[in-house]
Amino acid sequence: MVAASGQDPASRAECACMPPNHAPMKSFGSDNHAGAHADVIAALLQANTGHTPAYGQDPWTEQAQATLRRCFGDCDPYFVFNGTAANVLSLGALLARHESVLCSELSHLNVDECGAPERVLGCKLVPIAHHDGKLVVEDIEKQLVRGGDQHFAQPRVLSIAQPTELGTVYSLAELRELTAFAHARGLLVHMDGARLPNAVVSLDCTLQEIVQGIDVLSLGGTKNGLVFGEAVILLRKDAHEQLKYLRKQAMQLASKSRFIGAQFHALFSGDLWRKNAAHAVAMAKRLEQQVKDVVTVTRPVQANAVFAILPHPAMQRVREQFFFYVWDEHTNEVRWMTSFDTSEQDVDAFAAAIRAATGSV
Numbered sequence: 109m110v111a112a113s114g115q116d117p118a119s120r121a122e123c124a125c126m127p128p129n130h131a132p133m134k135s136f137g138s139d140n141h142a143g144a145h146a147d148v149i150a151a152l153l154q155a156n157t158g159h160t161p162a163y164g165q166d167p168w169t170e171q172a173q174a175t176l177r178r179c180f181g182d183c184d185p186y187f188v189f190n191g192t193a194a195n196v197l198s199l200g201a202l203l204a205r206h207e208s209v210l211c212s213e214l215s216h217l218n219v220d221e222c223g224a225p226e227r228v229l230g231c232k233l234v235p236i237a238h239h240d241g242k243l244v245v246e247d248i249e250k251q252l253v254r255g256g257d258q259h260f261a262q263p264r265v266l267s268i269a270q271p272t273e274l275g276t277v278y279s280l281a282e283l284r285e286l287t288a289f290a291h292a293r294g295l296l297v298h299m300d301g302a303r304l305p306n307a308v309v310s311l312d313c314t315l316q317e318i319v320q321g322i323d324v325l326s327l328g329g330t331k332n333g334l335v336f337g338e339a340v341i342l343l344r345k346d347a348h349e350q351l352k353y354l355r356k357q358a359m360q361l362a363s364k365s366r367f368i369g370a371q372f373h374a375l376f377s378g379d380l381w382r383k384n385a386a387h388a389v390a391m392a393k394r395l396e397q398q399v400k401d402v403v404t405v406t407r408p409v410q411a412n413a414v415f416a417i418l419p420h421p422a423m424q425r426v427r428e429q430f431f432f433y434v435w436d437e438h439t440n441e442v443r444w445m446t447s448f449d450t451s452e453q454d455v456d457a458f459a460a461a462i463r464a465a466t467g468s469v
């Protein structure tokens with residue numbers, strides 16, 4: 109089976125990677141394999157005091173919402189437990205049942221959410237060919253047909269991931285072109301920002317610049333240093349009312365919401381989000397620099413992932429010491445992912461193992 113996926117294929121070698129009673133192997137498998145940042149844990153402990161109202165009526169949630177408004181401008185943030193829920197609920201805020209979502213064929217939405225958008229929203233996803241993970245106007249345009257035809261699910265939302273599942277980043281100009289085109293053609297735009305801080309760092313822009321023209325954002329927290337927690341950020345006003353009901357129906361309204369709020373405040377009230385992202389991206393670039401003469405790097409390294417071809421015997425050897433996923437078993441394309449807690453020493457040792465395994469010491 110081809111493991112072309114943005115998700116961690118947990119069933120495969122996760123147990124071998126992390127045996128319960130042994131020191132864990134260093135992992136370049138995913139930023140989900142890192143723990144949480146110490147400042148986030150400290151914020152959780154601070155929030156663990158006294159009684160407070162539940163279901164988002166507490167001061168921690170309200171403070172985090174205010175923090176996100178400072179970062180993103182006028183918006184309504186809704187906290188949820190995970191990224192799949194953030195994506196599904198983001199779309200739910202924009203879609204009617206007969207409408208469809210245009211997304212990349214390898215988007216997390218399309219291949220790694222077990223059909224959750226279709227199951228929960230009852231909508232149709234329309235997969236579109238990608239170019240290193242990105243969508244372009246010409247391919248989207250081909251799908252904009254049969255408007256008003258009752259036999260055809262009506263395209264309503266364009267969903268893009270930033271960074272993409274292949275670790276590439278849309279430039280601000282590319283984003284402006286896509287959002288302008290979408291809006292001109294009556295589409296709303298969803299951004300899957302499970303790793304948005306990494307894209308902001310890569311583009312050296314602000315959070316507000318990167319979401320300009322976006323209608324709803326799934327904002328990741330987990331991959332940037334939280335224990336758990338993501339947010340749906342509504343950037344357009346007319347979707348608000350239904351989202352609060354949808355979130356409850358989708359079982360994503362946390363009673364002790366203060367613990368998600370406290371984490372988001374810790375991440376976004378200062379520059380922790382940026383520091384964590386900058387480090388993860390720098391570690392991916394460091395890795396690329398150290399191995400690019402011995403393996404073929406297959407995608408531009410613009411965020412925190414390096415994709416490369418690693419012949420099978422070399423793959424086996426490196427995996428004796430480090431954990432990572434095979435992205436495509438037919439082509440031997442692998443994905444190496446860094447996180448906020450990947451150290452320079454980790455990268456150097458990993459690169460040395462790759463060089464040794466490919467016979468290029």
Ligand SMILES: Cc1ncc(COP(=O)(O)O)c(C=O)c1O
Nearest residue numbers: 114115190191192216269300302
């Ligand atoms: C592009 C992308 N979107 C969303 C998610 C969120 O998924 P989860 O439901 O596992 O938090 C992920 C997780 O790997 C992802 O890579």
